Structures are given as C-alpha cells and as structure tokens.
Amino acid sequence: MANAMLHGDAAKGRAMIADPVSAATPVPQAKLEEIFEDIRSHALYDHELYGCLNCGICTATCPSAHYYDYSPREIVQLLWTENLEGIHDAMQEKIWACAQCYTCAARCPFHNSPGGLVMILREVAIKHGMQSAKDALRPFTRVLLKVISTGNQLAPNMITPDAFPDWGPNICKVDAPLDVLRKAIPVPTLHTMDTAWVVNLKTSVELYTIWEATGVLDQLETIDENLFDVIVDVMEEKREEYQDWLDEQDD
Ligand code: SF4
Ligand code: SF4
Numbered sequence: 478m479a480n481a482m483l484h485g486d487a488a489k490g491r492a493m494i495a496d497p498v499s500a501a502t503p504v505p506q507a508k509l510e511e512i513f514e515d516i517r518s519h520a521l522y523d524h525e526l527y528g529c530l531n532c533g534i535c536t537a538t539c540p541s542a543h544y545y546d547y548s549p550r551e552i553v554q555l556l557w558t559e560n561l562e563g564i565h566d567a568m569q570e571k572i573w574a575c576a577q578c579y580t581c582a583a584r585c586p587f588h589n590s591p592g593g594l595v596m597i598l599r600e601v602a603i604k605h606g607m608q609s610a611k612d613a614l615r616p617f618t619r620v621l622l623k624v625i626s627t628g629n630q631l632a633p634n635m636i637t638p639d640a641f642p643d644w645g646p647n648i649c650k651v652d653a654p655l656d657v658l659r660k661a662i663p664v665p666t667l668h669t670m671d672t673a674w675v676v677n678l679k680t681s682v683e684l685y686t687i688w689e690a691t692g693v694l695d696q697l698e699t700i701d702e703n704l705f706d707v708i709v710d711v712m713e714e715k716r717e718e719y720q721d722w723l724d725e726q727d728d
Pocket of ligand 1: 530531532533534536553587588
C-alpha cells in the first residue's frame with residue numbers, strides 16, 4: 478500500500494538524532510531505517526494500517542492503556558508518520574504491554590489493527606535481538622520448552638503454588654488429586670500429568686518442520702541460545718524416536 482511510502486523520504490533525510498538528556502547510545506539512522514523496512518515489508522503490514530484519524534478510540538478501549546504507560550494510538554501514529562526514533566523507542570518497552578486482545582481492531586473507524594501492528598513490531602524486535610524481547614520472553618522459557626518438546630503449553634503437573642505465586646490464595650483451589658481425576662476423563666490422550674494431552678509423535682515431528690521452515694527456531698536462537706540448544710536436542714531425540722518407529726513398521 479502506498480501509505481508507508483508517503484512519509485519515507487522525510488524519514489530518510491534525518492540525521493542520527495540523540496536525546497540530549499538520555500545516557501543511551503544513539504541508534505544510527507541506517508539501523509533505524511533497516512528496522513523500519515523490516516516492519517513495513519512484513520506480509521501483514523498493509524492489512525493492519527490504512528491511515529489514522531488520531532481519534533484515540535483504540536486507546537479508550539484498550540485494557541493495557543488503563544494499566545500501563547502504553548497507547549495503541551501512539552503506536553499507530555508513530556508508524557503512520559514514520560517516526561523512526563519513536564518506533565525504536567516504543568520497541569524498547571511499550572510494545573510488550575499489549576495484551577493482544579484486538580479490541581482496538583474491532584473499534585478503529587479506519588479498520589486498522591493496532592494489536593496486529595504491535596505483533597509485527599514484536600517480531601521485528603525478536604529478529605533484531607533487542608534486549609526488550611529477551612527480557613519479555615525470559616519468564617516464558619519454561620513454557621516455550623514445554624510447547625516445543627511436548628506440543629502443549631501447560632501441563633497439570635506445572636500447576637503448583639511455587640510456579641504460580643501471582644495466583645495468591647486462589648492457588649489452593651487446584652490442590653486436588655489431578656492424576657486420579659484425569660484418569661476419569663473418557664479421552665485416553667488426557668490420561669497424563671506431564672502434558673495437557675498426549676501429542677502424537679508424527680505430529681510433533683511435523684511441527685518441528687513447520688517451525689524450521691517458518692523461521693521460528695531462528696528467532697529463538699537469536700533470543701535465547703541456551704534454550705535453542707536444549708530444544709534442538711529434544712527435536713533430534715524425537716526425530717530419532719519417530720524414525721525408529723517407522724523402521725519397526727517396515728520390519
Ligand atoms: S488507530 Fe484507529 S482508533 Fe486508533 S487513533 Fe487511529 S484511527 Fe483512531
Ligand atoms: S490488542 Fe493490544 S493495543 Fe489493541 S486493545 Fe488489546 S491490548 Fe490494546
């Protein structure tokens with residue numbers, strides 16, 4: 478779409494601008510432009526941004542805006558006006574405040590999706606190995622390992638008071654003999670505590686291929702090399718296991 482092109486020349490003309498009261502190292506203009514080009518060339522960008530009235534309806538209905546120093550209107554305006562320094566600045570913290578509920582997309586009179594734009598900004602932050610992405614994803618290391626190694630996000634045996642201190646006193650409500658209760662569910666794939674449900678080995682191996690082909694694993698390597706190494710080991714093990722199973726079928 479032409480919208481992004483309208484403002485590009487003005488942005489290119491800017492020199493590297495440093496904030497005189499900030500101790501942070503200024504980001505070279507070329508780097509800012511590279512980051513913006515990654516954002517603008519994202520396959521979904523033209524479907525998420527059509528213009529902006531600066532009306533603030535998105536911010537008025539945004540749950541995250543009520544609790545954080547965050548405004549979807551501001552994010553959209555930064556992108557619409559191609560404010561490269563502002564975009565880079567927002568990627569250092571603000572974009573991680575979005576809850577991805579997409580209320581904004583349902584309300585915007587321009588049919589923009591601020592939440593979708595935030596998702597693009599997050600992907601680009603990961604691609605560039607920004608510290609904000611590493612900080613935002615660190616608490617989810619255990620969940621990521623679980624998803625990639627088992628195909629499930631949360632397992633019954635993960636629901637313990639130690640793992641969820643933010644639940645407060647409500648955590649006691651899950652203090653039940655889940656291993657017994659789950660065996661009563663008439664679906665055999667749910668008779669486990671190690672995963673939410675048992676994922677077929679073939680499905681797991683197919684998922685690994687998808688994650689490799691779509692660049693998910695490359696992104697993970699950029700953000701957390703240790704986790705990446707562990708996951709590669711898990712994938713190799715599962716692939717060998719699957720190959721052994723295939724060989725057995727041939728015998
Ligand atoms: S993104 Fe949409 S709702 Fe938000 S300020 Fe712009 S036009 Fe208004
Ligand atoms: S998707 Fe993000 S920006 Fe949009 S309303 Fe929800 S929290 Fe706010």
